Amino acid sequence: MKIKRYIFALPEEELPLFLERNKLSAQVLERKEGIVYFALYEPVKGLKPVRVEEVDTDWEKWRERFEPIELGSFVVLPPWKRPIFINPGMAFGTGLHPTTRLCARALERNLRAGMSVLDVGTGSGILAIISKLLGAGRVLGIDISEDAVRECKRNAELNRVDVECRLSDVRAVDESFDLVVANLEMRIFREVMGKLLGLVGEIGIFSGIYGENELNEFLHLLGGFEVLSVESQENWFCVVGRKKDEKLIV
Ligand SMILES: C[S@@+](CC[C@H](N)C(=O)[O-])C[C@H]1O[C@@H](n2cnc3c(N)ncnc32)[C@H](O)[C@@H]1O
Structure with missing residues (x-):
């Protein structure tokens, strides 16, 4: 089905007030020289659209592209987005790095409610917090x-989730978990891979692998695992x- 999409333009500083006043959520398309171009699916009294176009009602794509709106010290989110609070501290894991993003997406796709997660x-605890918010058990x-353990505890508290943050090398862990997520580096994978794989009960999510050479080397190290997906960014x-x-291998 086709529907009309109205593209509007407003100076950056006027957009939050405009949306608030009209009780609207907009899809921001582009920011250029202080002007924000945004889309709405209805006309607005008193504001002329830059253009009107006909689009398919692909709501899933539309929802994915929706950008949060800053309103003073507040951020306006649509109900299908979930906030995570991460203190910009000393630990890796603000969510900006492609490896963290890839792991977060893999968690959304593979974590089932109740799974235990290592x-x-x-780092900042970001992937542990996401796991808990996705319904993980322990x-x-x-x-x-x-520094990382301190930030992990602090961020878990900020997000009000029950995550255990422990100072430990992976080689010192002696129990297995349904899902293990490890955003490390190839140098570290080479050292700890045997131990790491032994901790995986069912699903392993591994990131921090750069370039095709490292990917091939990693897949070789993964040996007896069935590869469910390989995703890349930058x-x-x-x-x-x-x-x-x-038990199923004969
Ligand atoms: C790239 S950061 C990942 C941070 C966060 N998980 C994320 O995805 O944004 C890698 C983290 O692994 C930690 N690390 C390195 N070697 C480790 C090991 N042998 N055992 C446990 N953690 C290790 C580092 O201190 C660092 O905080």
């Missing part, structure tokens, strides 16, 4: 950096693997 190299985030790769059920 986040190896938790979540443990480990890191070898004291030449960073994220691999999702499932442990093969040994």
Whole structure:
């Protein structure tokens, strides 16, 4: 089905007030020289559209592209977006890096409610927090950096989720988890891969793999796992693997 889409333009500083006054949520398309171009699916009294176009009602795509709106110290989010609070501290994991983004997406696709999760190299705790918000059962985030463990605890509190943040090297963990997420580096994977794979109960999400050479090397190290997906962003790769059920191998 086709519907009309109205494209409007307003100076950046006027947009929040305009949306607030008209009780509207807009899809921001472009920001150029202080002007914001945004789309609405209805005409607005008193504001002439720059253009009107006919579009398919592909709501899923529309929802994905929706951008948060800053309103003073507030951020306006539509109900299908979920906020996460991350203190910009000393630990890696603000959510900006492609490897973190790839892991977050893989968690959304693979984590089932109730699963236990180990986040190896938790940094700010962002992936552990996302896991909990997605409905994980027990979540443990480990890191070898004291700064990271402190930030992980602080961010878990900020988001009011029950995440255990522990100072530990992956080689010191002695229990397995349904899902293990590890956003590390190839150098570290080479050192800890045997131990890491032994901690995976069912699903492993691995990121921090850069370029095709590292990807090939990583897939080789992953050996006995079934590869469920390989996704990339800016030449960073994220691999999702499932442990093969040994009982089924004859
Ligand atoms: C790239 S950051 C990932 C941070 C966060 N999980 C994210 O996805 O944004 C990698 C983290 O792994 C930690 N790390 C490195 N080697 C480790 C090891 N052997 N065991 C546990 N954590 C380790 C580092 O201290 C660092 O905080």
